[in-house]
Amino acid sequence: MTTVSTLPPAALQASKAALDAAMAEGKVADGAKPPSSQAENGKESADDMEEGEIQEVDMESQAQGIRTVFSNPKDFNVKHPLYSAWTLWFDSPSTKGRNLPQTPMTAVPPTPVPQTPGAAAAAQGWMEDIKQVITFDSVEEFWGLYNNIVPPSQLPQRANYYLFKEGIIPAWEDEANKNGGKWSIQLPREKNRGNVDKWWLNTMLDAIGEQFDPHFEEPAPHSLVTGVIVSTRPQFYRISVWTRLAPGSDDTEKLRERTEVIGKHFKMKVLGFAEAQKLAGPLATEVEFISHKDSEKKGKGGKKIVI
Numbered sequence: 001m002t003t004v005s006t007l008p009p010a011a012l013q014a015s016k017a018a019l020d021a022a023m024a025e026g027k028v029a030d031g032a033k034p035p036s037s038q039a040e041n042g043k044e045s046a047d048d049m050e051e052g053e054i055q056e057v058d059m060e061s062q063a064q065g066i067r068t069v070f071s072n073p074k075d076f077n078v079k080h081p082l083y084s085a086w087t088l089w090f091d092s093p094s095t096k097g098r099n100l101p102q103t104p105m106t107a108v109p110p111t112p113v114p115q116t117p118g119a120a121a122a123a124q125g126w127m128e129d130i131k132q133v134i135t136f137d138s139v140e141e142f143w144g145l146y147n148n149i150v151p152p153s154q155l156p157q158r159a160n161y162y163l164f165k166e167g168i169i170p171a172w173e174d175e176a177n178k179n180g181g182k183w184s185i186q187l188p189r190e191k192n193r194g195n196v197d198k199w200w201l202n203t204m205l206d207a208i209g210e211q212f213d214p215h216f217e218e219p220a221p222h223s224l225v226t227g228v229i230v231s232t233r234p235q236f237y238r239i240s241v242w243t244r245l246a247p248g249s250d251d252t253e254k255l256r257e258r259t260e261v262i263g264k265h266f267k268m269k270v271l272g273f274a275e276a277q278k279l280a281g282p283l284a285t286e287v288e289f290i291s292h293k294d295s296e297k298k299g300k301g302g303k304k305i306v307i
């Protein structure tokens, strides 16, 4: 299944602009709210106006009956498409070994597991407890979902949210992941309960807005980012950004640079740390990259890139 939008350039541009506005408005302070009209056109909303002030109306849009989420958060009729569709997956102790009933939120056709028999069997076991929640392809649907799901700080221990491009399963074995790796950071749970929701929101926004990889529009292999994950563990939180490729000994310097740009963006723009800031400590790691092939070896060697 292809994951790249076939939208015309104008629609893509609108999508990016809408997302930038959403991020500027909602990213940190009041992340859960959809963007306001101010974000789109710099005009005041009716609530912000002084008595007697006259509100400017975009006659052209009105004439055409276009109502964006910015001009009418409840009754809009235009959606801002994302560059790709994304699927949210979830697992927690309560989903393990259970077949969840198909509610409207989970009524998504199952994604096929990878084709080679060995990979399929391995991924099947791993994917057994991971449930698809919903697939969305617009800014509005993202906010609708975000406003209706439990934030990571309220999840039980040993739970995970996985947000992956549609058609890619959150497993090493998927075609799109098998040669890739992940940037991740682990931080102590108690000290970071107040930060994890903001970090996860920022991570999702920058993933769906294609902010991580500046070369995301190149014909192949498209964006290096395939998905993002937040994990709650008894003593720490972990946030990861999965990539399609991992720099290895026979790769060009270009792939390593492109991978490092993603790691630096994650550390500085998404998590808000300074480039030189040291983060490792008890229960904490630096922002570090490891290939999935090395992760599979479970600590038996493997080279990490640390930012």
Ligand code: MGP
Pocket: 122, 123, 126, 170, 171, 172, 173, 231, 233, 298
């Ligand atoms: P984890 O949940 O990513 O790590 O993987 P964590 O949090 O360190 O471990 P936990 O025990 O606290 O949950 C845990 C284990 O799941 C790995 O060691 C693998 O055995 C298995 N696993 C993880 N991933 C991401 C995959 C995958 O993509 N495919 C398969 N087949 N197994 C996986």
